[in-house]
Amino acid sequence: MMFKINKNITTVIVALTVLGWSPLLGQSIQRVEPLNWWVGMENPTLQLVVYGPQIGKSEVQVEDKGIELVKINRVENPNYLFLDVKVAASAQPGWSTFTFRQGKKKLTYRYELKQRDQKVKAQGVNSADLIYLIMPDRFANGNKANDQVKGMLDMSLNRDSMYLRHGGDLEGIIGKLDYLQDLGVTSLWLTPVLTNDMPQASYHGYANTETYHIDPRFGSNDTYVQLGEQLHRRQMKLIFDVVPNHIGSYHWTVKDKPMADWLNEWPSYTQTSYKDQTVFDPYASADDKKKMVKGWFVPTMPDMNEQNPYVQNYLTQSHIWWIETAAIDGFRIDTYPYNDLDFMAKWTDRILQEYPKFTFFGETWVHGVANQAYFLGGKRVGQDVDSKLMGVTDFQLNYAIGDALNQKTEWTAGANKLYSTLASDFLYPHPEQNVLFLDNHDKDRFFSVVGENVQKYKSAMAWLMTTRGIPQLYYGAEILMKNFSNPDGLLREDFQGGFIGDKSNKFTADGRTKAEQDMWNYVQTLANYRKQHTVLQTGKTMQYVPEDGVYVYFRYNEKQTVMVVMNCNDVAKELKLDRFRERNNQVKSYFDIIQKQETNPVDHSLKLDAYETKVFELKF
Structure with missing residues (x-):
């Protein structure tokens, strides 16, 4: 039997073999997603996406008393079926057999229901935490064998280039967890780690082409599970970077769309306006709002139609699957203002139904406290929709700390900008759940922002570790990594010592300069004091x-x-x-x-x- 499947996704081929599906008379099932599910979930309903040539013309039966086939959904593309099923409260872990018939032709597929693991997961991230943000490709290489994976579209490997792959991976990160724990870090946020089989700049991960598979150049699903386990053994947490707004143009559901409105598409390519104001502007044009929310972020990142109920299920179930599979503790949500807020409210409710302590924070790269507050839950600023969002990446305080240290001390600048921005916290339902940062993978390194003035930089670090909210460090901030975001590749340099051939090892005191060690000690002192004293967490x-x-x-x-x-x-x-x-x-x-x-x-x-x-x- 021939498999029509991406050559690089070897784990899928193995999984299908293990499932033991039995093709007859030339039919084939290439994919079933989610890959598996669990008994004992709070919500017993599930929508399976079945993909294969002309599979949509099949009649379907399920031979398992624990699973009820509620509805067979046939869509425009005959290569798809969307099966609504219900898992009975009495269902037991094991395999269920689905039978697909077209006339005299028959195909069976065995689907696994697993027992839920009671391991630590879904703890939520809160103001007791210190988040450390890593771009996996640029942090540490723990497995040279996966630097290049045959069959993938981007076969680059060149550490001298800002936009080609460098070889960092999950094993490399696992090998540095002692370093992070010693520094005082309690939570780890990685930029997206799902398969990103795009021809160019695939290292950043924000255009995923698979929904249920870790990029093989970072490792495997099992490696990611191991990362979560290792963190939890250290009483640390794992944050998953989710991107519901868009996917990569080489995603399998883009190359062969289930239906015409799977994506937000236009007569000709239409890019978002990036004008968040249109979402809440009482005078905004409907066309302007549509362009903001439904326009594409960039040409290689198709915009998901989050008003489509099949898209809603596909996204939501995948995120629940990752929490259950990898024991994730919280989500960072990419490009939050570009999402459909009605959907995000439903998405949040569905996840919290399964994991009541789980938390989310959304990227809100906007200008103005009221703009930022609008996207939070609680309807504190007259929103039409309660998004249920718990916290945001606090760009307003990020701007303010820069102004405080770089601008003249006038009423609207300098220290007063910091004071007045924090004074607007009444607009937030829970300001303590906002994530504070000096820099990240998109923003100028703060050491460069303050002109490489160490005293200014220490002041900013002291503020980050002592003010309200959840502080976030960008990898290398503790050793004075620098550069501006023009181009952004300069912000994403390798952490020296994480790769074979590095001239120095900044993961050790011996490898740091005197200035770097002084800064590292400064950050460690504040981070561990904060970790040990609740007054800086919840005071x-x-x-x-x-x-x-x-x-x-x-x-x-x-x-x-x-x-x-x-x-x-x-x-x-x-x-x-x-x-x-x-x-x-x-x-x-x-x-x-x-x-x-x-x-x-x-x-x-x-x-x-x-x-x-x-x-x-x-x-x-």
Whole structure:
């Protein structure tokens, strides 16, 4: 029997052999997705996508008392069937046999229902966590054998190129988990790891061509499962980067679409306007809104029609499948404002039905606190739809920390920009669930943003680790990695020491320069203090209006008080501490968390160097 299937997806071929399906008279089933399901799910319904030549003309029966075939959905493309099934509460783990008939021709397919694993999973990511973001291709190479996989469209391997593959993989990341744990990291977010069999720039992963398979150049599904297990053994968490808005143009459902409206398509190529305002603008044109949400991100990333119920099921089930399979703890959602918010609300409800503690945060690369708040759940800013989204990537505070350290200290800039942005937290249902960051795989390295001024950079790190929300580090931030995003490949350099032939190993103290080691120690000290003290995780916040370019805020709970003092000036400043008696009254001493020593400010005043930030634990 001939298999018509992507040559690189060897795991599918193996899986089909194991399933033991029995083709007769020339018929074939090339795919069934999801690859398997489980007994005991909260929602017993499932929609199977069956794909093969003319399979849509078949009559279908299922021989298993544990599975009820509710409906056979035939669509425009006869190569597809969408089967609605219901898994009985009494169903047992094992194999169910589906029979497909066309006249006298018959084909059987065995589908597996598994027992749900009670291992740690779906814990959710919260303000007790520190997220570390990695681009797998650029972090560490643990298996040279998978650097190039025969049959894939992108066979590049050139570490001297910004846009070709470098060979980093999941085994490489697993080998560096001790390093991350020592640094103080609690959660790991990888840019997408699904198969991205695209001809160019396949390393970044945001144009997946398979829905249920890890890119073989990163490893296998089993390798990804192993990563989750290794993280959980260390009491760390795994974040999966999901991209519901679009897929790659070489995805199998794009090359042979199930139906005409599987994608958002136009008479001619139409790109999104990237204007998020049209989604909430009360005066917006309907055509402008449609272009924003249904236009394609780029020509190689077809836009999914999230209003199509078959697309909704396909996306939602795949994400549930990955949580159950790989024990994922949270999702980062790519390009969130470009999604259909009605669908995202249903998607969220469906996932939380199975995993009540699971959490999500969405990428909201927008301008304005109200713009950002609009995409969150809770309907705090007059939304028509409650998206149910829990947190966002807080671009507004990202802009603000840059302004605080780079702009003059005026009422609308400098330290005041940081203060006023945080003061708008009333627009968010749960501001503590927003993810804070200095940089990421799309944004200028912050060390470059502040002109490679180490004092400024330390101030930004101190702020990141002590203000409200969930902090996120981009790989290499702790060792002063730099560069601007023009082009973005410059932001995605290799972590030195992760690849054979590297001249130095930045994963070890011996391989770092004096400045890099100093910065690494600084980040480690703050990250581990934060990890060990709930006051910086769930404590309340009180901030003071900046005066003379000095910004002061407190994190406090019943047991502890932490004071953060940030000098946003290019000259030294002296700060009188009497103004803050609401929080520091009767303080006996100030414990400098960075220097790890107590101090008693003379005359109750504090001196700060240019751009210096001090972090104190107050002793009463």
